[in-house]
Amino acid sequence: SQTIHQWPATLVQPVGSPLSLECTVEGTSNPNLYWYRQAAGRGLQLLFYSVGIGQISSEVPQNLSASRPQDRQFILSSKKLLLSDSGFYLCAWSVFGRNSPLHFGNGTRLTVT
Amino acid sequence: GESVGLHLPTLSVQEGDNSIINCAYSNSASDYFIWYKQESGKGPQFIIDIRSNMDKRQGQRVTVLLNKTVKHLSLQIAATQPGDSAVYFCAENIGSSASKIIFGSGTRLSIRP
Numbered sequence: 001s002q003t004i005h006q007w008p009a010t011l012v013q014p015v016g017s018p019l020s021l022e023c024t025v026e027g028t029s030n031p032n033l034y035w036y037r038q039a040a041g042r043g044l045q046l047l048f049y050s051v052g053i054g055q056i057s058s059e060v061p062q063n064l065s066a067s068r069p070q071d072r073q074f075i076l077s078s079k080k081l082l083l084s085d086s087g088f089y090l091c092a093w094s095v096f097g098r099n100s101p102l103h104f105g106n107g108t109r110l111t112v113t
Numbered sequence: 114g115e116s117v118g119l120h121l122p123t124l125s126v127q128e129g130d131n132s133i134i135n136c137a138y139s140n141s142a143s144d145y146f147i148w149y150k151q152e153s154g155k156g157p158q159f160i161i162d163i164r165s166n167m168d169k170r171q172g173q174r175v176t177v178l179l180n181k182t183v184k185h186l187s188l189q190i191a192a193t194q195p196g197d198s199a200v201y202f203c204a205e206n207i208g209s210s211a212s213k214i215i216f217g218s219g220t221r222l223s224i225r226p
Contacts (some may be wrong), residue, residue, distance in 0.1 A: 032211060098145070098206065102147070
């Protein structure tokens with residue numbers, strides 16, 4: 001069966017520090033991969049999605065970036081965090097192609113202080 | 114950009130009654146829709162999906178209805194239970210060549226004993 005791992009579960013970082021969140025998927029090949037951010041009490045904002053290694057689509061201009069160095073690995077990064085980067089970051093995967101549901105990890109709660 | 118919206122931010126239902134959560138979408142080209150359930154501190158959990166060539170789909174205790182004429186989606190939960198308490202999101206695929214899923218702001222469902 002397929003599983004998705006996302007870590008860390010919680011993170012407190014000072015303003016201006018770098019960020020690296022990692023997500024890996026097991027049990028499937030060539031998945032679509034996604035990063036979402038969720039503000040408290042709000043919906044999910046699509047940040048990045050990827051349909052293959054090295055292929056990243058950015059949805060929202062910001063100081064975050066994403067990379068997909070391996071087929072089942074998706075990394076969210078920032079060189080310098082802002083206070084507004086605080087939130088709940090969720091990684092998800094879906095079967096390659098269109099019209100298949102997303103399966104989410106348990107998220108990372110990021111607090112920028 | 115296009116967005117998925119919800120009619121009600123909160124819904125209170127008597128235990129045992131049926132719950133109906135509504136959603137309006139704005140992208141008439143969307144052809145795939147999903148409902149998710151999110152419990153506090155967790156990632157969204159897939160409930161049910163529907164493609165635009167259907168107007169109704171049933172799962173275990175849940176039914177999704179799609180009205181493309183008025184761009185409306187609903188989730189019906191039969192015999193609502195305390196464990197159904199959560200935030201429910203509708204989502205749509207606005208991508209043309211890949212699954213690009215965007216989410217609405219969510220409806221919080223609370224169950225009265």
